[in-house]
Amino acid sequence: MYLLNITDNHGELDFKAALQLGNNPRAVRCSPDGSAVLVCNALDFNVVAFSLQDGRELGRVAVTKCPLDESLLLGKKLFYTALPPMTSRGWISCSSCHPDGDADGRTWQQPEGLRNTQPMNGLASTHPLHWSADRDEVHDFEHTIRGKLMQGRGLLQGTLPEALAEPIAGRSTALDALAAYTNSHSFTLSPYAKQGLTEAAKRGQLIFHSEKTGCATCHTGPLYSDSQPAPPDQLRLHNVGTGNDDPSELMGPRYDTPTLLGIYRSAPYLHHGHAATLHDVLTTANPKDQHGKTSQLTPSEINDLVEFLKALPFEQPEPAPADGQPDLVTPP
Ligand code: HEC
Ligand code: HEC
Numbered sequence: 001m002y003l004l005n006i007t008d009n010h011g012e013l014d015f016k017a018a019l020q021l022g023n024n025p026r027a028v029r030c031s032p033d034g035s036a037v038l039v040c041n042a043l044d045f046n047v048v049a050f051s052l053q054d055g056r057e058l059g060r061v062a063v064t065k066c067p068l069d070e071s072l073l074l075g076k077k078l079f080y081t082a083l084p085p086m087t088s089r090g091w092i093s094c095s096s097c098h099p100d101g102d103a104d105g106r107t108w109q110q111p112e113g114l115r116n117t118q119p120m121n122g123l124a125s126t127h128p129l130h131w132s133a134d135r136d137e138v139h140d141f142e143h144t145i146r147g148k149l150m151q152g153r154g155l156l157q158g159t160l161p162e163a164l165a166e167p168i169a170g171r172s173t174a175l176d177a178l179a180a181y182t183n184s185h186s187f188t189l190s191p192y193a194k195q196g197l198t199e200a201a202k203r204g205q206l207i208f209h210s211e212k213t214g215c216a217t218c219h220t221g222p223l224y225s226d227s228q229p230a231p232p233d234q235l236r237l238h239n240v241g242t243g244n245d246d247p248s249e250l251m252g253p254r255y256d257t258p259t260l261l262g263i264y265r266s267a268p269y270l271h272h273g274h275a276a277t278l279h280d281v282l283t284t285a286n287p288k289d290q291h292g293k294t295s296q297l298t299p300s301e302i303n304d305l306v307e308f309l310k311a312l313p314f315e316q317p318e319p320a321p322a323d324g325q326p327d328l329v330t331p332p
Contacts, residue, residue: 026040042080079098079181088151101120113246128227132237132256139167192307224312241290278309
């Protein structure tokens with residue numbers, strides 16, 4: 001962080017000092033008398049005051065105790081930092097695109113095609129990863145760290161195996177910590193289901209589970225997905241007619257079935273983000289009934305189905321996670 005003066009009406013800047021801040025500085029305030037700047041370092045759990053005269057540190061106070069164990073704290077610091085070894089140019093972090101583990105709502109042009117950012121909720125239970133299921137462990141995001149955008153040195157010593165299927169867990173404490181933190185995000189109960197399912201959502205639930213639409217043939221089980229970890233040639237991928245409208249696509253037209261839990265907060269939809277709303281997923285983005293059969297549904301049945309999708313998750317899925325695993329769903 002730089003302390004600076006604006007020296008004239010043209011906005012010329014006069015840098016006075018560069019301040020070394022702590023981990024995940026999230027909030028900055030000037031003191032009421034203008035003599036100090038206060039910085040909240042969210043992952044040092046403190047507030048540090050600097051003099052506005054000369055940038056000197058004036059003092060620091062602890063704000064709260066750290067609720068995370070050592071590994072999760074290290075992983076969270078790595079997820080939120082734009083400093084080496086995560087990057088080399090200091091301008092992007094994992095949390096830039098996954099703020100607080102959510103999605104940024106953007107679709108990025110990746111080498112393999114357009115890819116809508118995915119949220120981190122329930123990640124421990126939704127492997128394999130990515131729309132195309134090409135990554136089998138969070139440790140593979142070492143490729144993202146070393147990739148063109150982040151250009152980091154990375155967390156693993158030595159060369160990184162090209163083959164994504166080759167396991168790299170257990171080879172670096174820091175990479176294990178990043179994976180543990182990334183995997184620790186749970187779902188929150190849907191705000192659309194605070195009092196349970198509405199009447200419209202209950203009607204939508206029946207439509208979802210009906211043989212006519214066939215939604216539950218792929219969006220099945222507690223996570224509403226048939227996706228399972230498997231060797232690359234045995235992955236269960238589906239062509240739902242979404243892979244033909246992006247000329248830059250190199251991996252389609254078959255994709256991994258995404259979980260539908262938490263879908264109310266992750267618009268836009270589909271791997272390329274071409275559906276702005278859930279309504280669009282079921283209508284304009286499904287012209288040939290390749291993605292479940294929806295063309296026979298009346299407008300009010302479509303609305304009911306959307307109300308059901310928005311209500312997920314409306315309960316803690318059964319069976320409960322094993323001991324030591326994070327809860328899949330936490331109260332909002
Ligand atoms: C430029 C934005 C951007 C940055 C930076 C970024 N991601 Fe992502 N992330 C994405 C996009 C886009 C996808 C979907 C890509 C795909 O499916 O091919 C994704 C997908 C993921 C997934 C898969 C989620 C799932 O449900 O399958 C994980 C895990 C993930 N990112 C972790 C990370 C970690 C860890 C970092 C930091 C090392 C990171 N991301 C940095 C944009 C980003
Ligand atoms: C043949 C398997 C299959 C069937 C049947 C199916 N889906 Fe899907 N669903 C998928 C796949 C695969 C994707 C990802 C497609 C993509 O990203 O291009 C997907 C994506 C979605 C998404 C967007 C998820 C996101 O995060 O963007 C929603 C919502 C959805 N499906 C709801 C439904 C509903 C409702 C039905 C029934 C009308 C249904 N699906 C039927 C496999 C299926």
